[in-house]
Every structure is written in structure tokens, then in C-alpha cells.
Amino acid sequence: MTATNQTFDVAVIGGGLVGKSAALALTQGGLRVALLAQPCAPLPPGAVFDARVYAFSRSSQSLFERLRVWQAIDAARLTPVYDMRVFGDAAAELHFSAYQASVAQLAWIAESSVVERALDAALHFQPNLTWIDSRAQTFDVEPHAAVIGLANGRTIEADLAVGADGAHSWVRAQIGSSVERREYRQTGVVANFRAAKPHGETAHQWFREGEIIALLPLPDQHVSLVWSAETAHAEALVKLDPQQLAAEVERVTQQQVGALECVTPARGFPLALQTVDRLIAPRVALVGDAAHLIHPLAGQGVNLGLRDVSALVDVIARKESFRDLGDTVLLRRYERGRREDIRKLVAATDGLQRLFSFPGTIARAMRNTGMAFVGAQPLIKRWLVASALG
Template identity: 90%
Template sequence: MTSTNQTFDVAVIGGGLVGKAAALALTQGGLRVALLAQPCAPLPAGAVFDARVYAFSRSSHALFERLRVWQAVDAARLTPVYDMRVFGDAAAELHFSAYQASVAQLAWIAESSLVERAFDAALHFQPNLTWIDSRAQTLDVMPDAAVIGLANGRTIEADLAVGADGAHSWVRAQIGSKVERRDYRQTGVVANFRAERPHGECAYQWFREGEIVALLPLPDQHVSLVWSAQTEHADELLKLDPEQLAAEVERVTQRLHGTLECVTPARGFPLALQTVDRLVAPRVALVGDAAHLIHPLAGQGVNLGLRDVTALVDVIAQKEAFRDLGDLVLLRRYERGRREDIQKLVIATDGLQRLFSVPGTFARALRNTGMAFVGAQPLVKRWLVASALG
């Protein structure tokens, strides 16, 4: 390496759960890691829950335990999902059960910031990790290192740069990875509510008129809303006051949870499908939303990104002693290993979104006939559960 301010084995550019998981896994693997990110901000004063909630699959749970982070998360704020009920746009219903699938739970529901703060605490105890509170401005790939120029005027070098900087990834742009993006013309509206009736550790999802409404269980008889709404409708929902929004959610869910009280302000984020033509380049690898973006209807976006982390860390751990961390031959093993998983979820989520967006009586009948068929096939249901568990 050439002489610069600081040198590392890996530089992780971007925070969030996926970037911090990558940084922690790599530094626990004995590497010197720079993390270009900031610690998670605390919840606003008086806030009961973080509005952004994730359903973590078995594969994510396994990674968190492997990194010894799950044990540090406040168990009182975690909710297991033992059942999931999915309703079509008629009378059709699918029921997925952890008991029938012979698993402990289908997923764990947790606030994004809750888990991210556990990562922050773990990262601060890693002697081989350096937090860098400055934005990357330049990325130059040299024969012996990736050289990263920072906004504060300093420069760092690393054998490998990991882009974990989200859907509009700066790192991805630097390596010229081409993006295919299709806007769903939908917005994900999220908010949390206190429910009158117990949720019974069951997640619910409704497909209705091209939109998808999900209620996920939270502790202490609370539920989390994820409403994938047409953009114009989402704008209307986001303008409602908390009482009006609660009343509208009660209406579309047929008061399944009784009276709802909104406890976090509603937020919205645009929904899109996004794929890239390559996940790696010499000395660079992409993970998480920088590598793919899918519809949230199956709640698998963050789990897909965390499986990127697991795959990258495993490839690095198994590399030959003579091979450099930034060797393109090594990084292509990671890329090949991730293609099938990413493609399967892209096809599944995009296909379901398209299917339930088609208007008309015939399309509705076809959808509900298909749901009824799947509901009557235990082996198919078990395969679907296994796929979702990762």
C-alpha cells in the first residue's frame, strides 16, 4: 500500500443494519475495519416505538446470534410471529403456522433502531474497528488498494471497500454498475398503534384493490402498519391526523384488532424494484439495498441484505492464503453465490405485486383460486415458509 493517513483491511461505506452487520462480522473475523457511518440516533422524546419495524427471518436471527448481538437486544421489545394470515381480495385466506412448519417461530418483529443500537454498542467494543464520521468523496481503485478520499480532506486505504450505502448508492456509481429500476408508483406508509384486542403473535396481511396492508405484532398489545398504497392514496393517508388514520386502518382491516390508537406519526417511503448488473468490481463489493431493492410485501428486503453479509463474510473466511481481499476472483465467488437467492426473491415479490395489481373479475377469481389451492397443499405451504425463513 502507498503511504496515507490510515490503512485498513476493509472499509465499509454506509451504516444502517446491513452496513453495521458487515463491519461487525468482518472485524470479529480478525480484520481491521473502517466504518464510514454514524451511530443510530435515539428515539425522539416521548416516542413509544420506532416507526420502522422489520420482520427478521431465521437466517437474520442466526447471523445476529453468531455476532452476539441478539443477546444484547431488549427481549421485552421483541415479538415472535407464530402465525401469519393472508387475505385475498375476496374470501380466500392463507394460514401459515410455525407449529405446522415445525419451527420455533416464523419471524421476529423488532424495531430497526432497537437492533441498530445493539450493533452500535457491540461495534464500540471492537478494538480493530474505527468509526469515521465523514462522507466518502472519491474512490480510486489502485493495483494494491482502494483509496477513499473523505469530505474532511483525509484519505484512507483498504484492501476491500464494501458499499452498504443504500438504494442510491454512491459506491455503486463509482464502479459503474448499471441499475435497472422500476417505480411501483406506490408508497409504503408505516405507523404503530395500540390495539384494543390481543394480536396473539400473529401477523396479518390484506391484498385489496392493488394495495397491500400488513399489521405486524409488537409488544404490549401494539401492532405495526405497513401499507403499500398507490402514491396518490398514500399522500392522502399521510395527511390524516392520528385519529383519522387509525379509523381508516380499522376500516380496511375490518376492526380485526378492535379500536386502534396511533402511537407513532406515519411516515412514507417510495417503493421500487431495483437490480444491478454486477455486485462486485476489483476491490469493491455491494451489499443490501446498494445491491438490490424489492417490494416489501414479503418483508424480506433487510433479510436479503443480511444474507449478503453472511455470504461475503463466509467467502472471505474461506479465501486462500495467497489471495488478496480485493481479488476479483474471490469477490466473484460472493457474486455467484448471491445471484440465485436475489433472483428468486425479485421474481416472487415482483410477480405477486403484479398479480394483485391486475384489475377485473377474472383476475380476482384467478388470484383467489390460486390462494385456495396453495392453502390446501401442506407441502407447498411448508416450502413457502422454508423459503421465507432463509
């Protein structure tokens, strides 16, 4: 599809799950949308699973259902999480159960590319959506529109520009939103394995000497590893051959799911906490990693971004007829509505990362005492599950 109409209601700059969800939701709402993004790239030849795997909460599932995307995702590539077991750095253990919390499941595990391809298919059926295969190069806010110059020499105008272009957002830089970033000095190592034992639709997580190891269930007795390791250690893990990596994961997880066979090579990505001083500017709204970046220990980063999309779409749907889509008064409603959710999740993930990184016998004893206390309090556990479900 080519850009034949250069004037739009909304221009979404950036793809991925969050940007494409925003574009789909807005165009389904009757708006003319330009999407500056690429279709999802195919998996490398011979790959069994995408290395990028997400735990989708109930709030994310609800959004995808509203967009009629969830129903189109290949059910064979979705895995429910019915139980979650969290192990401290001693004998302490927390068990979260969907049954005990009276919910259908704690989360759904799915590969990023599986969900993104379903979004791509839905987007290609939207008559009001225009894919633009060119990078944004200049950005100006005029009284009547946001004016975006493209690398191909063309120009588009939109009442509202949505920045969904990731942690190093170009859109965010254009509006001068300042960023506070703190490196965790950790790298997230991801890989996928076939397990000898059934995972039982259970997610496992271990806190070990400042590092966090998670095994998430995948279809056909596979599991996905997310190991938040100190950077030097992570670099060593990524360099291991598949057999060596499998043996090391077996060791640190005490063969919870038996012997492992690596089916997706390890890769790493740096971990950081990032917040911005404002989510909006005249005719601009930020969503997803452009607006916030959190530690992956709770698996909530993508869910937080998808809640941005839901909030922005809902604000626009309730817009007064006399307001322009880029009206700052309107966009402030979106910003105010998102601040508390973002603040709480930043505090929770950063606080847990700090708590389990603090060295010493006393700190270890306090952590494990706290885990034991929470484990004995059904009401607290139900509240934690409800918070994670969004």
C-alpha cells in the same frame, strides 16, 4: 474513536443494519475495519416505537447470534410471529403456522433502532474497528488498494471497500454498475398503533384492489402498519390526523385487532424494484439496498441484505492465503453465490405485486382460486415457510 491508522483491510461505506452487521462480522473475523457511518440516532422525544419495523427471518437471527448481538437485544422489544393470516380480495385466506411448519416461530418483529443500537454497542467494543465521521468524497482503485478521499480532507486505503450505502449508492456509481429501476407508483405508509384486542403474535396481511396492508405484532398489544398504497392515496393517508388514520386502518382491516390508537405518526417511502448488473468490481463489493431493492410485501428486503453479509463474510473466511481481499476472483465467488437468492426473491415479490395489482373479475377469481389451492396443500405451505425463513 478517531481514525489514527489510515490503512485498513476493509472499509465499509454506509451504516444501517446491513453495513454495521458487515463491519462487525469482518472485524470479529480479525480484520482491521473502517466504518464510514453514524451511530443510531435516538428516537424523537415522546416516541414510543420506531416507525421502521422489520420481520427478521431465521437466517438473520442466526447471523446476529453469530455476532453475539441477538443475545444483547432487549427481549422486551422483540415479538415472535407464530401465525400469519393472508386475506385475498374476496373470501380467500391463507394461514401459515409455525406449529404446523415445525419451527419455533415464523419470524421475529423488531424495531430497526433497537437492533441497530445493539450493533452500535458491539462495534464500540471492537479494538480493530475505527468509526470515521466523514463522508466519502473520492474513490480510486489502485493496484495495491482502494483509495477513498474523505470530505474532511483525509484519505484512507483499504484492500476491500464494501458499499452498504443504500438504494442510491454512491459506491455503486463509482464502479459504474448500471441500475435497472422500475417504480411501483406506490408508497409504503408506516405507523404504529395500540390495539384494543390482543394480536396473538399473529401477522395479518390484506390484498385489496392492488394495495397491500399488513399489521405486524409489536410488544404490549401494539401493532405496526405497512400499507403499500397508490402514491396519491398514500399522500392522503399520511395527511390524516392520528384519529382519522386509526379509523381508516380499522375499516380496511375489519377491526381484526379491535379499535386502534395511533402512537407513531405516519410516514411514507416510495416503493420500487431495483436490480444491478454486477455486485462487484476490483476491490469492491455491494451489499443490501446498494445491490438490490424489492417490494416490502413479503418483508424480506433486510433479510436479503443480511444474507449478502453472511455470504461475503463466508467467502472471505475461506480465502486462500495467497489472495488479496480485493482479488476479483475471490469477489466473483460472492457474486455467483448471491445471484440465485436475489433472482428468486425479486421474481417472487415482483410477481406477487403484479398478480394482485391486475384488475378485473377474472384476475380476482384466479387469484383467490390460487390462494385456496395453496391453502389446501400442506407441503406447499411448508416449502413457502422454509423459503421465507432463509
